Amino acid sequence: GIQVEQSPPDLILQEGANSTLRCNFSDSVNNLQWFHQNPWGQLINLFYIPSGTKQNGRLSATTVATERYSLLYISSSQTTDSGVYFCAVNSGNTPLVFGKGTRLSVIA
Amino acid sequence: DAGITQSPRHKVTETGTPVTLRCHQTENHRYMYWYRQDPGHGLRLIHYSYGVKDTDKGEVSDGYSVSRSKTEDFLLTLESATSSQTSVYFCAIRNRGGGDYEQYFGPGTRLTVT
Numbered sequence: 001g002i003q004v005e006q007s008p009p010d011l012i013l014q015e016g017a018n019s020t021l022r023c024n025f026s027d028s029v030n031n032l033q034w035f036h037q038n039p040w041g042q043l044i045n046l047f048y049i050p051s052g053t054k055q056n057g058r059l060s061a062t063t064v065a066t067e068r069y070s071l072l073y074i075s076s077s078q079t080t081d082s083g084v085y086f087c088a089v090n091s092g093n094t095p096l097v098f099g100k101g102t103r104l105s106v107i108a
Numbered sequence: 109d110a111g112i113t114q115s116p117r118h119k120v121t122e123t124g125t126p127v128t129l130r131c132h133q134t135e136n137h138r139y140m141y142w143y144r145q146d147p148g149h150g151l152r153l154i155h156y157s158y159g160v161k162d163t164d165k166g167e168v169s170d171g172y173s174v175s176r177s178k179t180e181d182f183l184l185t186l187e188s189a190t191s192s193q194t195s196v197y198f199c200a201i202r203n204r205g206g207g208d209y210e211q212y213f214g215p216g217t218r219l220t221v222t
Contacts, residue, residue, distance in 0.1 A: 088151075098143075098151040099150060
């Protein structure tokens with residue numbers, strides 16, 4: 001099956017700093033999603049981005065499907081950005097396969 | 109909000125007892141999923157359903173069964189709970205909007221098996 005690797009596993013930032021999270025996947029996909037799990041455990045949809053670039057406020061994401069990776073950019077980080085960021089992919093009608101996540105801590 | 113609720117939200121049970129978790133959705137989605145989340149493992153698929161009475165196994169299905177007798181409800185049953193099934197369980201649906209198939213998650217159920 002598809003393998004998903006995320007890096008870095010842990011990241012500590014000072015408030016206001018920028019960061020880039022990476023997701024590599026092992027096979028062709030037709031769906032890629034980024035999620036944020038907040039400290040209360042809720043999984044929040046950030047982006048549906050099988051290819052191309054999208055932006056939502058301080059967050060943006062780029063997926064290069066031909067090279068099998070996606071990047072999540074967080075600019076001007078805030079303490080509310082803390083939590084775990086997951087990348088998940090699938091192909092066809094198969095269920096999403098998740099990476100192990102990047103744990104982000106933003107310090108005031 | 110994709111109209112997903114899970115019940116119970118928290119449960120403590122003893123080893124060997126049966127447990128059923130419920131996922132309920134209000135928007136007539138065809139696909140529903142059960143995942144478990146454990147430290148160091150991310151989210152792993154237990155079972156999923158692609159219609160009423162149509163289900164399939166996921167990566168970690170041993171010790172779990174599911175049922176879907178109507179579109180809105182997807183039940184996950186632990187026939188005889190073990191301590192290794194202590195976890196947070198998430199239900200998800202797949203929403204088709206504008207040709208995209210985006211997955212959304214419920215709030216989760218924290219299960220502790222003592």
